[in-house]
Amino acid sequence: MSGWLSQVIDQDYLLQARQMQALSFAVHIPLVCFGMALPTLILFLEWRAMRTGQEVYRTLARRWSRILVALFAVGVVTGTVLSFEMGLLWPQFVGTFGSVFGLGFAIEGFSFFVEAIFIGVYVYGWDRLSPRWHFASGIPIVLTGVTGSFMVITVNAWMNNPSGFRLQNGQVVDVDPVRALFANPFLWHEFVHMYIAAFMVTGFLIAGCYAVSMLRGRTTPYHRVALAVPLTAASVAAPAQIVVGDWAARTVGEQQPVKLAALEGLGATTSGAPVHLLGWYVDGEVRYGIEIPRLLSLLAYHDPDSTVRGLLSFPPEDLPPVNVVRIAFQTMVGIGSALALLAVIFLYIRIRAHRLPASRWFYRAVVLAGPAAVVALIAGWVTTEVGRQPWVVYGVMRTNEAVTAASGIPIGYAVLAAIYLGVVVGVGWILHRLAIRPLPADPPPRELVEEGVP
Amino acid sequence: MTVLQVLPMVAVLVGLVLYTVLANADLGTGVWQLTAGSGERAHQVRAHIYRAIGPIWEANHVWLIFVLTVLWTAYPQAFASLASTLVVPLFIAGIGIVLRGTAYALHGATNGPGDHPEVDLVFALSSLITPFALGAAVGAVASGRVPAGPVPGDIITSWLGPTSLLVGVLAVAGGAFLAAVQLAAEAARLGEVEMAERFRLRALLSGVVAGIVAIAGAFVVSVDAPALAHGLLDGAGRSAVVVSAVAGVATLVLVWTRRAHAARFVAAVAVAALVAGWALAQGPTLLPGLTVQQAAAPYNTLLAVTVSIVAGAVIVGPSLALLFGLVLGGRMDRPVDVPETAVPARPPRDRRMLGRGAVGLFVAGAVLVVFASGAVLMTVGLLLVLVAVVAGFVAVGPADLGLDTDDGTGSGTLFT
Ligand code: HDD
Ligand code: HEM
Numbered sequence: 001m002s003g004w005l006s007q008v009i010d011q012d013y014l015l016q017a018r019q020m021q022a023l024s025f026a027v028h029i030p031l032v033c034f035g036m037a038l039p040t041l042i043l044f045l046e047w048r049a050m051r052t053g054q055e056v057y058r059t060l061a062r063r064w065s066r067i068l069v070a071l072f073a074v075g076v077v078t079g080t081v082l083s084f085e086m087g088l089l090w091p092q093f094v095g096t097f098g099s100v101f102g103l104g105f106a107i108e109g110f111s112f113f114v115e116a117i118f119i120g121v122y123v124y125g126w127d128r129l130s131p132r133w134h135f136a137s138g139i140p141i142v143l144t145g146v147t148g149s150f151m152v153i154t155v156n157a158w159m160n161n162p163s164g165f166r167l168q169n170g171q172v173v174d175v176d177p178v179r180a181l182f183a184n185p186f187l188w189h190e191f192v193h194m195y196i197a198a199f200m201v202t203g204f205l206i207a208g209c210y211a212v213s214m215l216r217g218r219t220t221p222y223h224r225v226a227l228a229v230p231l232t233a234a235s236v237a238a239p240a241q242i243v244v245g246d247w248a249a250r251t252v253g254e255q256q257p258v259k260l261a262a263l264e265g266l267g268a269t270t271s272g273a274p275v276h277l278l279g280w281y282v283d284g285e286v287r288y289g290i291e292i293p294r295l296l297s298l299l300a301y302h303d304p305d306s307t308v309r310g311l312l313s314f315p316p317e318d319l320p321p322v323n324v325v326r327i328a329f330q331t332m333v334g335i336g337s338a339l340a341l342l343a344v345i346f347l348y349i350r351i352r353a354h355r356l357p358a359s360r361w362f363y364r365a366v367v368l369a370g371p372a373a374v375v376a377l378i379a380g381w382v383t384t385e386v387g388r389q390p391w392v393v394y395g396v397m398r399t400n401e402a403v404t405a406a407s408g409i410p411i412g413y414a415v416l417a418a419i420y421l422g423v424v425v426g427v428g429w430i431l432h433r434l435a436i437r438p439l440p441a442d443p444p445p446r447e448l449v450e451e452g453v454p
Numbered sequence: 455m456t457v458l459q460v461l462p463m464v465a466v467l468v469g470l471v472l473y474t475v476l477a478n479a480d481l482g483t484g485v486w487q488l489t490a491g492s493g494e495r496a497h498q499v500r501a502h503i504y505r506a507i508g509p510i511w512e513a514n515h516v517w518l519i520f521v522l523t524v525l526w527t528a529y530p531q532a533f534a535s536l537a538s539t540l541v542v543p544l545f546i547a548g549i550g551i552v553l554r555g556t557a558y559a560l561h562g563a564t565n566g567p568g569d570h571p572e573v574d575l576v577f578a579l580s581s582l583i584t585p586f587a588l589g590a591a592v593g594a595v596a597s598g599r600v601p602a603g604p605v606p607g608d609i610i611t612s613w614l615g616p617t618s619l620l621v622g623v624l625a626v627a628g629g630a631f632l633a634a635v636q637l638a639a640e641a642a643r644l645g646e647v648e649m650a651e652r653f654r655l656r657a658l659l660s661g662v663v664a665g666i667v668a669i670a671g672a673f674v675v676s677v678d679a680p681a682l683a684h685g686l687l688d689g690a691g692r693s694a695v696v697v698s699a700v701a702g703v704a705t706l707v708l709v710w711t712r713r714a715h716a717a718r719f720v721a722a723v724a725v726a727a728l729v730a731g732w733a734l735a736q737g738p739t740l741l742p743g744l745t746v747q748q749a750a751a752p753y754n755t756l757l758a759v760t761v762s763i764v765a766g767a768v769i770v771g772p773s774l775a776l777l778f779g780l781v782l783g784g785r786m787d788r789p790v791d792v793p794e795t796a797v798p799a800r801p802p803r804d805r806r807m808l809g810r811g812a813v814g815l816f817v818a819g820a821v822l823v824v825f826a827s828g829a830v831l832m833t834v835g836l837l838l839v840l841v842a843v844v845a846g847f848v849a850v851g852p853a854d855l856g857l858d859t860d861d862g863t864g865s866g867t868l869f870t
């Protein structure tokens with residue numbers, strides 16, 4: 001297409017711009033998972049504290065609310081960088097379609113604003129508001145975590161399945177932003193899938209920290225509750241994630257047949273198409289993989305003999321990098337299945353035996369589960385985003401038409417990478433410091449304020 | 455030019471004013487961090503700074519995000535031109551914001567100021583480069599160095615012109631001034647007379663510097679951007695400039711007479727008037743050759759943006775008022791005494807039934823999601839799965855983890 005701003009661009013930088021975008025997301029997304037899921041867990045603990053009067057819950061809620069603030073602060077700034085990057089890296093994308101999708105980000109902005117305000121009230125309000133009001137001030141945090149992420153995802157869903165406008169001579173006309181953002185079949189699976197992923201990432205990561213303590217022999221009630229609550233949340237989420245993932249794959253099959261074919265590495269259009277585990281896609285087929293006959297047809301269209309369109313039936317210039325998409329997808333599904341298994345074991349023992357699992361191996365697995373969930377999360381986004389290539393707006397605008405013409409992207413990329421490395425190290429350090437604070441975690445509030453610490 | 459085409463721009467300018475007043479006051483603390491020196495007094499100054507910005511903290515960047523998102527929704531083509539030409543300063547500002555936010559979070563995790571001078575240094579420096587870079591970007595727009603349209607302007611010289619440097623320096627000096635006023639007011643509120651006095655002096659000093667920069671700026675602008683100067687000094691912008699100047703002097707007087715609290719509001723007027731003056735001087739041109747009207751998005755989008763800005767304001771306004779009310783009213787300073795309420799012990803409930811129910815619901819829901827065709831059944835299935843998730847969480851609960859019986863030593867009974 002020839003947008004208002006489109007021009008001949010030096011495409012050398014395209015790859016770097018894409019990597020820069022991906023890097024920024026890969027830092028932002030795990031952080032914001034905490035913003036989406038942690039408030040719910042904290043409020044649950046505070047509610048238990050109010051109901052039972054037991055200090056353990058309160059102590060935990062307090063400690064975790066500090067983690068929330070620290071991660072929220074970093075989530076906000078990495079998000080700010082993302083909104084800069086939308087314009088800096090993809091000016092033609094925003095210039096041409098800003099009027100269609102921009103609204104999503106505008107509402108998201110308000111939503112996070114309210115979230116930030118109430119995080120301020122909640123975290124600084126311990127002991128300063130009455131218990132009831134304090135609890136109540138946490139509720140908007142939960143709600144805005146939902147609406148904020150929902151609004152961002154409306155934009156991503158729109159990029160994957162654009163509607164609500166027409167193109168005329170490279171200009172958008174008949175723009176209907178509300179329909180573009182909300183009347184989109186892609187939106188719902190992406191949102192639900194992401195929301196559940198946030199609980200898995202947050203739950204498994206936090207539980208993993210306490211699993212380490214347990215393995216080191218610290219098994220006080222404090223540690224047990226601290227392990228059990230997030231692990232329960234992640235464990236009820238994990239099996240549901242598989243169901244939702246299946247739904248996602250079917251929607252993709254309907255709206256983006258190329259992506260589905262890339263997920264499975266299906267070269268020729270096939271009836272009774274198989275699924276391959278592992279392997280490598282070359283020349284229209286998957287080599288060295290384990291074939292499960294007819295499964296793809298069954299999963300995608302509920303009929304083992306149905307016909308699935310293959311990659312070779314699409315023009316080569318419309319294909320995403322198949323192996324990247326496929327490996328990312330298999331990583332996500334593999335990890336998702338393993339985590340669901342771990343979750344079912346945990347839930348079974350908790351419900352049947354009313355105790356925590358007693359095997360060291362279980363706790364070792366929990367330690368690994370957190371990082372694994374993060375890998376699945378990023379792999380999932382790589383599946384979605386790289387699978388959408390070469391389009392930035394699926395079927396409408398190619399990524400190479402959207403990229404900035406500005407030179408110097410490599411410098412920016414290098415600087416950003418270095419800084420984000422620092423951010424990751426910094427976040428690790430913050431979490432470490434918060435974790436090793438002595439247990440009656442809460443110095444008198446005045447002293448806290450003195451430190452400038454929430 | 456219809457009202458709808460202008461309203462979002464007004465919102466953008468309001469956002470810019472609020473960012474300048476609120477966030478820049480936050481950022482301006484960097485100057486005082488950097489110049490605090492060392493020793494016990496410096497330690498106190500730093501502690502006061504971290505304490506004062508506490509509850510309001512990074513939320514202030516939302517104003518900037520608001521400005522960006524409204525710009526790209528309502529004036530997408532102008533935004534694309536801005537972003538293409540001003541890559542460098544915007545990128546620098548973004549990096550500054552990340553570094554500052556991370557340093558702030560790091561500070562929260564370390565044990566007080568002084569312990570980690572390198573964190574303080576990053577915090578201070580990033581607080582300086584961010585307003586400078588953003589100011590330079592504004593200067594580039596104001597002096598007409600950002601061309602509209604397909605071909606970006608020079609990504610280096612566009613934001614290093616005299617007007618850019620001027621606005622950049624003004625942003626830093628103004629921020630330092632606002633910060634000092636704010637910190638003085640905060641110290642006065644807490645009854646820390648000596649600290650209030652220290653920041654009063656700093657406020658006067660930086661206020662005078664900012665004033666001198668602003669006056670010198672008039673000459674710089676008249677040479678570098680005659681059109682803008684004309685608009686500011688002769689045309690529609692003049693009354694705004696006068697208001698701004700009067701408000702600026704009034705702020706200094708208020709600080710001088712130790713009424714820092716009131717000074718904050720008058721300072722905000724000075725900033726708002728200056729931004730308004732700029733808008734009046736430059737309008738209706740947004741970028742050279744592109745008016746606000748030409749840049750505006752289609753009607754539906756403008757309508758949707760305006761509606762959501764109003765709705766957003768209705769929600770954010772009271773929330774913000776609540777936060778400021780709690781902080782400024784002193785509620786966040788003192789712990790309240792919470793009477794111990796005895797909670798009646800409840801017998802533990804057997805949640806096995808609930809657990810089974812959750813499993814049942816989950817299976818039913820999953821079957822529907824996977825095998826049903828049609829949106830209605832799908833949705834029902836999905837809701838069942840979600841209900842099962844919540845029920846499962848409740849069924850498992852943490853109630854049986856030995857909180858009542860345990861002696862708290864966790865004497866190794868866990869592993870078999
Ligand atoms: C903890 C993380 C996690 C886990 C365990 C899974 N996923 Fe996932 N997946 C994501 C996290 C994720 C995500 C949040 O990263 C994505 C990216 C975009 C989206 O909507 O969700 C995603 C996308 C995504 C897509 C692409 C959707 C699109 O392009 O719109 C499909 C087809 C699946 N997933 C399927 C699955 C299946 C069948 C799983 C079964 C085990 C699974 N996912 C587990
Ligand atoms: C799946 C994708 C995304 C999700 C789920 C998500 C979610 C969130 C959440 C929950 C926060 C609150 C901060 C926190 O909790 O740490 C946040 C912050 C932010 N995000 Fe994202 N985000 C996503 C992608 C994006 C994208 C694509 C952009 C912009 C282009 C973006 C811009 C921002 C901004 C500007 C903030 C800071 C808001 C504030 O100041 O409070 N996010 N995001």
Ligand code: HEM
Pocket residue numbers: 018019021022025026029090093152153155156159378381382385386389391392399402
């Ligand atoms: C929901 C909000 C999101 C939005 C609006 C969004 C938007 C974009 C845009 C505009 C691009 C650049 C154009 C392109 O390459 O097609 C992009 C690329 C990319 N994004 Fe996203 N994205 C979102 C979420 C994410 C998340 C959470 C990740 C996680 C890692 C991610 C990973 C990527 C990757 C890997 C690319 C580069 C793809 C490639 O060039 O092959 N995205 N995204």
